[in-house]
Amino acid sequence: MAFFVIQGLHKHFGGLVAVRDFSMTIERGEIVGLIGPNGAGKTTLFNVITGFHSPQRGQILFKSKNLVGLGPDKICQLGIVRTFQIVMPFQTLTVLDNAKVAAFCRTRSNEEATQSSMEILEFLGLKDKIHLPAGNLTLSQKKKLEMARALATQPEVLLLDETLAGLNATEIEGMVETVRKIRAEKGVAIVAVEHVMRAVMKISDRIVVMDQGQKIAEGPPQEVVRNPEVIKAYLGEEYGPA
Amino acid sequence: MAWKRNLPYLALLIAILFPIFVRDPYFLHAAIMILFSAYLASSWNIIGGLAGQHSFGHSAFLGIGAYSSTLLLLYLNIPPFLGMILGGMIASLVSIGIGYPCFKLRGPYFALSTLAFTEIFRIVVTTTETIGGIDLRGAAGILIPLRKGNSFLNFQFADKTFYYYIILAMLFLILFIYKRMEKSRLGIFLSAIRDNEEAARSLGISATRYKMIALIVSGFFGATAGTFYAQFFLYIEPILFSSALSIEILLVAIVGGAGTLTGPLIGALMLTPVSEMTRAYLGGTYAGVQLILYGAILVAVMMFAPQGIVPPLSRRYRSLFERRA
Numbered sequence: 001m002a003f004f005v006i007q008g009l010h011k012h013f014g015g016l017v018a019v020r021d022f023s024m025t026i027e028r029g030e031i032v033g034l035i036g037p038n039g040a041g042k043t044t045l046f047n048v049i050t051g052f053h054s055p056q057r058g059q060i061l062f063k064s065k066n067l068v069g070l071g072p073d074k075i076c077q078l079g080i081v082r083t084f085q086i087v088m089p090f091q092t093l094t095v096l097d098n099a100k101v102a103a104f105c106r107t108r109s110n111e112e113a114t115q116s117s118m119e120i121l122e123f124l125g126l127k128d129k130i131h132l133p134a135g136n137l138t139l140s141q142k143k144k145l146e147m148a149r150a151l152a153t154q155p156e157v158l159l160l161d162e163t164l165a166g167l168n169a170t171e172i173e174g175m176v177e178t179v180r181k182i183r184a185e186k187g188v189a190i191v192a193v194e195h196v197m198r199a200v201m202k203i204s205d206r207i208v209v210m211d212q213g214q215k216i217a218e219g220p221p222q223e224v225v226r227n228p229e230v231i232k233a234y235l236g237e238e239y240g241p242a
Numbered sequence: 243m244a245w246k247r248n249l250p251y252l253a254l255l256i257a258i259l260f261p262i263f264v265r266d267p268y269f270l271h272a273a274i275m276i277l278f279s280a281y282l283a284s285s286w287n288i289i290g291g292l293a294g295q296h297s298f299g300h301s302a303f304l305g306i307g308a309y310s311s312t313l314l315l316l317y318l319n320i321p322p323f324l325g326m327i328l329g330g331m332i333a334s335l336v337s338i339g340i341g342y343p344c345f346k347l348r349g350p351y352f353a354l355s356t357l358a359f360t361e362i363f364r365i366v367v368t369t370t371e372t373i374g375g376i377d378l379r380g381a382a383g384i385l386i387p388l389r390k391g392n393s394f395l396n397f398q399f400a401d402k403t404f405y406y407y408i409i410l411a412m413l414f415l416i417l418f419i420y421k422r423m424e425k426s427r428l429g430i431f432l433s434a435i436r437d438n439e440e441a442a443r444s445l446g447i448s449a450t451r452y453k454m455i456a457l458i459v460s461g462f463f464g465a466t467a468g469t470f471y472a473q474f475f476l477y478i479e480p481i482l483f484s485s486a487l488s489i490e491i492l493l494v495a496i497v498g499g500a501g502t503l504t505g506p507l508i509g510a511l512m513l514t515p516v517s518e519m520t521r522a523y524l525g526g527t528y529a530g531v532q533l534i535l536y537g538a539i540l541v542a543v544m545m546f547a548p549q550g551i552v553p554p555l556s557r558r559y560r561s562l563f564e565r566r567a
Contacts, residue, residue, distance in 0.1 A: 050444060052440070052443075052444075071443070071448070072443040072444050073443050073446050073447055073448045073449070076443075076444060076445055076446035077446045081444065081445070081446075082444055084440075084441065084444075088438045088440060088441035089437075089438075089441075090433065090434045090437035090438055090441065090442075091437050091438075092433060092436075092437055092501075093430070093433055093434065093437065097430055097433070098434075100430055101430055101431065101434040101442065101445055101447070102445040102446070104427050104430065104431065104446075105445060105446030105447075108427060110426075110427065113427075149441075149445055150445075152445075153445055153446055
């Protein structure tokens with residue numbers, strides 16, 4: 001039984017095709033880097049997978065169950081969760097309550113939710129911030145909170161949308177470590193949309209490259225960056241295959 | 243620290259003793275209206291404040307409650323206290339009908355669609371003289387026959403003090419429920435939906451479902467306020483359904499601080515005396531003055547405390563105490 005399979009996914013908005021016949025698979029506990037120029041359709045792909053948009057064609061099979069047509073809340077309950085490119089903390093709630101919102105996805109008990117939230121916040125180094133309103137955090141803390149919330153839902157697949165964007169070099173180092181730790185300790189499969197190439201190369205087991213809604217390359221990081229199609233997509237025609 | 247923790251009890255004590263020391267019927271009436279506004283705004287605060295869905299249709303529930311219990315009393319002789327609960331249930335059912343289409347919309351579109359609903363109710367009730375043998379009496383409204391003495395069975399009291407304590411108890415109850423709700427799983431979900439619905443949904447929360455629960459609870463309590471109104475004034479009319487009244491309700495909550503426990507009470511303490519005083523001193527002569535004053539207060543609040551009066555106040559006091567500690 002395949003773990004996570006996307007088959008022939010197609011999404012267009014009016015005349016604009018955002019995702020075109022896209023297929024890919026994800027294995028348990030794998031880290032997949034999803035890269036591509038701006039407007040390639042990466043975020044739309046996330047929106048379709050998590051049920052915010054419904055695709056015109058195609059299937060998304062998670063442990064043989066088709067996710068197409070399910071709402072974001074159902075998909076999260078099944079074990080697939082995302083973070084947002086633009087951080088979306090619950091501003092008026094405390095850091096702890098932010099995580100508890102997510103933890104309540106798995107339990108009705110207040111004590112259990114509090115306990116599992118505390119564990120995850122400690123795991124991500126936000127333990128001393130738990131009573132602050134989330135609106136008061138710095139950007140990198142907000143990104144960590146975004147990740148903590150996602151993990152609090154106890155996912156099997158974690159979709160990270162540009163977690164590193166806007167962070168400085170030291171923060172990126174820390175975040176890369178965090179992503180690795182998540183995979184190592186929680187066994188979560190991770191798909192990371194990233195523009196910070198150095199980081200993507202470092203953490204990904206495999207890289208998928210999108211351009212104009214299509215998958216143009218796929219493979220181990222070292223191979224993908226030498227792929228002429230990829231170079232063309234990033235740098236333009238004259239650098240592409242002769 | 244101690245006096246701050248005891249502040250709510252002090253306020254409650256003052257509220258309980260108020261009618262014993264203030265015997266002037268005019269002030270008692272004003273106090274009842276303040277508590278009534280606070281209660282009504284608190285019921286709105288569940289959907290509008292906690293869940294952040296600014297409903298402009300709350301008067302629909304007030305009207306449904308007032309008409310339900312009154313008609314149940316007149317036609318089936320059901321005691322108003324029971325009618326109050328039944329009216330609340332009817333309003334809860336109606337809230338599902340209102341919520342189902344309206345929750346497909348967000349922000350101002352949601353507000354407008356709820357406003358449309360209450361206006362539909364107002365127009366239908368205004369123009370309906372009789373329906374299936376039940377006299378709604380259209381624009382003329384319905385009088386509840388006056389009974390002598392003080393009777394809980396009839397929910398009629400010659401002594402206004404009874405009304406005062408009833409609405410005080412109702413307000414206390416709804417504040418208690420709000421406080422319990424706020425820290426519960428449901429309350430945290432509603433706050434999350436208010437802060438960012440997209441993020442809440444992505445974390446497994448069925449936003450529509452929880453907003454619906456908030457509206458059902460909010461509608462129930464809004465309707466019970468309607469029964470209180472009917473039994474206090476012994477006269478109900480279609481204007482109870484008006485969107486203008488809805489706006490008054492949400493202004494009370496927003497000026498005080500939507501989504502805060504005490505916001506509706508503070509808002510009512512500020513705004514209701516204004517409308518009561520203009521009504522008493524100016525009567526019908528300068529009909530717009532109340533609205534001018536309301537507008538001025540609203541502008542001031544929006545400029546200096548856009549979150550309402552309570553949030554900056556509680557921040558100031560918290561920092562005051564932290565410094566001393």
